[in-house]
Amino acid sequence: MDARYKSREIERRSLDVDGLKRSFLEWLVYSVGKDARAATRRDWFHTVALAVRDRLVDRWMDTTRTYYQQDAKRVYYLSLEFLIGRLLTNSLANLGITDQCRQALDRIGLNLDDVVEAEPDAALGNGGLGRLAACFLDSMASEALPGYGYGIRYEFGLFEQRFEHGWQVEYPEQWLQFGNPWEFPRPEVLYPVQFYGRVEEFRDSVGERAYRWVDAERVLAMAYDTPVVGYGGDTINTLRLWSARATRDFNFGHFNDGAYMKAVEQKVLTENLSRVLYPNDATEGGKELRLKQEYFFTSASLQDILRRYLQHHSNFDSLPDKAAIQLNDTHPAIGIAELMRLLVDQHGVTWDKAWDITRATFSYTNHTLLPEALEAWPVRMMERVLPRHMQIIYEINAKFLNRSKARAAGDNGRLSRLSLIDERGDRRVRMGNLAFLGSHKVNGVSALHTELMKQTVFADFHAEFPERINNKTNGITPRRWLHQANQPLAALITSRIGNGWIKDLSQISALAEKADDLVFREEFRRAKRKNKKRLAAYIARQTGVDVQVDSLFDVQVKRMHEYKRQLLNILQAIALYNEMRDNPTVSWVPVTKIFAGKAAPSYHMAKLIIKLINDVAKVVNHDPSVHDNLKIVLLPNYNVTAAEIIMPAADLSEQISTAGMEASGTGNMKLALNGALTIGTLDGANVEIREHVGEDNIFIFGLTAEEVNDLRASGGFNPRDVIASNPSLKRALDMISTGVFSPDDPHRYHPILQALTDGGDHFLVTADFSDYCQAQQAAMDLYRDQEEWTRKAILNTANMGWFSSDRTIMEYATEIWDVHPVKPEHPAETET
Ligand code: GPV
Known part of the structure; x- marks a missing residue:
């Protein structure tokens, strides 16, 4: 056992059977607040999860600190979905303490398999796309890659399905009902995210035309962190999920007018933003709340990424050397306009420089060719909800179309297909085109799919940028799915x-x-x-x-x-x-x-x-x-x-x-x-x-x-x-x-x-x-x-x-992200 642990009264870090058993009994009483006779299976699950969590916190902080001290290049996996499932079996296995835990519970007269069954299934995703994101988290941590997941902490995950007379009936999925022992709320990690309002033009200090977004509604994004345990327990990365909070003005502003109930009602409405996962798999409804969810988590994540970058840097020139941002489908593609806005409007970077930085930082994964699944937001909605972003998208589009080969060739059909705006019928913003244009690499998820991308949806873009499309055949984590x-x-x-094979499936x-x-x-x-x-x-x-x-x-x-x-x-x-x-x-x-x-x-x-x-x-x-x-x-x-x-x-x-x-x-x-x-x-x-x-x-x-x-x-x-x-x-x-x-x-x-x-x-x-x-x-x-x-x-x-996701993730790391393994340093650890 680590020397630094020995002096502690409570053996929060002990990995042996006795230490685990003592921890369980401590946690049950002092944190769950039950005695062994009254404890339910769920109480025991919370007890065990909290005790296991203790055993990864040091490694987690070591990992984060090492990335920080080495100013390592990080990869940020932005995904509207993380279909992670239960975490207890996964944490125990990746920490290598399943047997010890089983024995410790045996000695209390409990069965680990029963305790495991009390954990709710975290279903923050619909299907393959969300599960892929979860497998990638496991692989990044297991390969010691400095990888962060960013997404939304939905209060309600994917609906619970029941059959009534053979018909599907949906029920709300209340995974947080009894609390979530794996997450760490970070009430101090809070970013403002704006919606609506209008854009004002003004002259900046050197007389250049500039823009500010005014009269907007403001929501706060609050972070919840979940540790992601790599196999062997050495690297422990972070999944950071955002939850919507009303601003304090909301809480107190109307209150002074005496309109207390109205203020509370507003607060509830604002916080609906992160209430529920949209249950559509590979189809897009064009709903305003969905667009707001996408922008909400993307903006908060980008602000967090820039804050972290600025801890070591005073300008943005080397952002692409320190951060790779992967767009999991087009759901976070508004991030391209958002990074442009943050760099140009908030940090005074020139447009052309900001565009180079943006493109070098982002990359985009396409997960479907189905036309009904290609996101296209009505221009009129985008203008209303995100007026500054709509301007930025127009600007990106104008500059691109002006320079494109299609224009040179006088090919108007191709030019209209390359446009970020679909002009047929009600005008729409093509998020796939935005994601393609704003990324240095665009990948499909199997060899066939990538070929078809080149021949179909992105044929015109492929002709314009023949080096950009590449294949990364999906994989699965052998830890969860076999071990x-x-x-x-x-x-x-x-x-x-x-x-x-657990670590190297080949x-x-x-x-x-x-x-x-x-x-x-x-x-x-x-x-x-x-x-x-x-x-x-x-x-x-x-x-x-x-x-x-x-x-x-x-x-x-x-x-x-x-x-x-x-x-x-x-x-x-x-x-x-x-x-x-x-x-x-x-x-x-x-x-x-x-x-x-x-x-x-x-x-x-x-x-x-x-x-x-x-x-x-x-x-x-x-x-x-x-x-x-x-x-x-x-x-x-x-x-x-x-x-x-x-x-x-x-x-x-x-x-x-x-x-x-x-x-x-x-x-x-x-x-x-x-x-x-x-x-x-x-x-x-x-x-x-x-x-x-x-x-x-x-x-x-x-x-x-x-x-x-x-x-x-x-x-x-x-x-x-x-x-x-x-x-x-x-x-x-x-x-x-x-x-x-x-x-x-x-x-x-x-x-x-x-x-x-x-x-x-x-x-x-x-x-x-x-x-x-x-x-x-x-x-x-x-x-x-x-x-x-x-x-x-x-x-x-x-x-x-x-087909291990370790193989997939290392291909992303070397061919798209240029991100390398970083071994966490454990400062106080000595062998005994
Ligand atoms: I787009 N996929 C999904 O689960 N949800 C989506 O919204 C979209 C794609 C899936 C594809 O259908 C699968 O073929 C693929 O394996 C998976 O994404 C991961 O790439």
Whole structure:
């Protein structure tokens, strides 16, 4: 133990079992305020979390101090979403004290697994984009990179999903209800953020034209810091989340007029800014409050970044050498105009210099090509909410368009596409174009996605700036998604190749040679079976459905979206159900279809697909004629915590999006790493997964992105012809349309059938159906041969090393950020 700790009365830093136990008992009494007899499971969770937190504070301060003293270049990851999930298991594992903690609790008569279950799941994000940000935090800390996350401390995270009569119903998610032991409020870290008002022009001290933003409304951004523990516990970085606070004028100004209630009401309205996460995944509603959220957290973060920079510098020339700012999609792209405003209006930097600094500091990640997800704020809204930023955007645009090659070539079509303003219809600010123009690097999230970016949304910008677009294929943290979530497999791997893979996942390739080892296969299967039993118990608890542990667990877990094609999956399930009923004497491979995922509350089609899955499940699961060979479950309230149970238990991973539409996918990586075989289209990162695991170890089907493009362009696709020529598809659709699954409302699914026929089947469900069924058949056939299946599953795990977010983050660090590892210095630490 550290010498500096020994003199303390309370062993706040002790990592041994006795020290932990004493800390727990202290914390329970003196901070939670309960005695052991009265303590609930939640009290114990808070107790343990606070005691564990004690054990990382020194390292956290050492890390921060080292960055400061070395004036290290930091990277700031700006993201409207951080889908971090629970932190107790993660903190213990990364600090390396899981076993000690378990034993300490044992001695008090408690079970660590029960205590862990009392932690709420921090769902400050919707799906892949938010979870990627959380994996990146883990990787930055584990790679000793000086990285900060900046976002919003939403009081309400992503809604809780329940099913009522099979329909999705949303409930508020109150993760902060009982307090959050991981966060440190920083009431002194407070920045003003303005909205509305108007811009005044004036002459500055040297007679130059200058602007000030006046008569604006003011909100304060208050910081809450959460430590981000790297693997090994040496580097502990910071996630800084902003919460909206009314200014003191609000509190007291109206009060003096006697309008006390009005003042309080105003305060509540102001603080609504950070109340709730928008539940739309990859779609933008154009809501004013959303724009205000984006500006709120971006402005506060930039002010904080500049404050930190100015501790060591007196001008802004070297800002790009000391700060890299990554824009996680366009949500923080207003930061480009904001940094220009801060530099030009507040710090007197000249425009051209400010622009060079801005571009050298920012970089931008694009996460989708879907047109409905590309943010475009109405100019009239932007003028009202952020009048100075609108001016700055016009100025950036005018200077850019004046100099662009398109103008030189007299190409007006291209010029209008390059413009930051979409002039068609109501004028809008194209945030993607702003982000592109204001960044030195722009990246896609898989090889295919990056190529398509060059060919589609950013084709004109790519011609203008051919060096700017680059690829950074996504990754996942092996700590949370294998070491912590899948302890049976993690222990097996470590028993054979040591534990180096946790920190360096490329080492997992050493497992490949074990794929032919019968003993290893048996143990691999045993680990999978253990995970499947755990999932089966969870399914029974959540849905009441009993599933066979030895059936093929066929898993599709992700947001509900038409492009992700849960509909294709459930149609195949209906076709399989029919085959099983038609051929009762055949010995079928038992299959359990497992779905989970939330639909945006306003996405009616996605919610109808949820209802369809639940309706089909009800019929199939109660039909004795299939002899339990097919079960369908839709698990409610998919979140990080549920994913940690599901991922390790899957046999088959459904990655079946319409090719060209899934930017990357990351669930595909979690499932393959945990030994599931993928059934998927050549979309997003599936393409690269195939290259790594080998084409014999993956089930690829369906149209390619190019074929999808051609088919849509030719207009020659008639879904009715496809349906007519495929009896099993026709039968499945007829069953839906005649109310077999909805006898209470036979027309319920008319909108789905309409979309698949007259609607033109935009997502090509019918076009890919037959090929998909064949791939499913191949999977079921292979599953009969458990030795062969296991061999391929092992090869999946062994060949997924490249998909570690450590690899991804080091590519960002070297190719975009120029940020380097910094080892924290621990001043008073001495060996004893
Ligand atoms: I834009 N993504 C998301 O989860 N939410 C969004 O708002 C947008 C993109 C996802 C993509 O859909 C995934 O393909 C991708 O793997 C993930 O972002 C991370 O890059």
